[in-house]
Amino acid sequence: MKPAKKQCGNEPDDALETSMAMVASALSDPSRVSILCALMDGSAWTATELSVVADIAASTTSGHLNRLLSNGLIICLTQGRHRYYSLAGHHIAGLLENLMGVSMRVHKTLASSTPVYLRYARTCYDHLAGELAVSIYAFMLREKWLTADGSKLTSVGKMHFERMGVLLNARTRRKPCCPCLDWSERRFHLGGDAGSALLTLFLQKGWITRTPGYREVNVTDSGKAAMYRLFELKVT
Structure with a gap:
């Protein structure tokens, strides 16, 4: 027996599922995760500083930052000639902490290396x-x-x-x-x-x-x- 197809009118549900998948995809890259973890100190960092901590090229960092910005995970503040990046809020920090907890349970060997x-x-x-x-x-x-x-x-x-x-x-x-x-x-x-x-x-x-x-x-x-x-x- 085939499962019933979704009825019309489920656009809001579809949009939410798509949005969740996009956020999950933004979190799927180790370099972007490194950037987000650095920002969990509550400070605002420049792209250059974040490229150093993530150990990636400056040009690559720009693309990662745009991906995180487009998914609402970080915000960008402009001050003079400089642009500073920070987490979009405490709710994002909470999301990352929970993700760390889940990751630790899946890979228990990581606990000893913390x-x-x-x-x-x-x-x-x-x-x-x-x-x-x-x-x-x-x-x-x-x-x-x-x-x-x-x-x-x-x-x-x-x-x-x-x-x-x-x-x-x-x-x-x-x-x-x-x-x-x-x-x-x-x-x-x-x-x-x-x-x-x-x-x-x-x-x-x-x-x-x-x-x-x-x-x-x-x-x-x-x-x-x-x-x-x-x-x-x-x-x-």
Whole structure:
């Protein structure tokens, strides 16, 4: 028995399927994936810088960037003579993190080759990820700073955030707070506006420092003291 053909009037469904296939195709090239991973540090990069990190020719980079632009994965900002590229938003970073998680499950041997410094602490676009972030999230759940599903800060959590000096955006259009699955740890870290605001505070206080051009972050001596004082975490 042959399956029934689609009835007329399914144009929206067809358009969505086609769009999904185009995005998947844009993600299918290792060089484009390298470009997207570089942009996950939340910074804006030039085409020349991206060609270096992806180890491809500048002319080739231009074609890859146009492909990513046309599929809404990145945006381009012009400043003077220079053009800067960045991810189209935190939702794209979330898509890439989820893709990394799926890839790690399919190729389990990759887990052992993940750089230790990236596993411990890195940025996930505009919030903290890695073992450190997962431990902070677990502490927040244990101490009832977050609701059980991680979708909201409790009154206790809001009080502690205020005491720390975390500035939350009351008018944000994104999720105020949400669990984000950490691709290397297989557990959740804090995402949403709360996760972004927490990373901003850590940077402003000098508790962590970023490695320019990379997702790696380092915890300073004052940061180690703060992590223990605030979250009962011993950072070596």
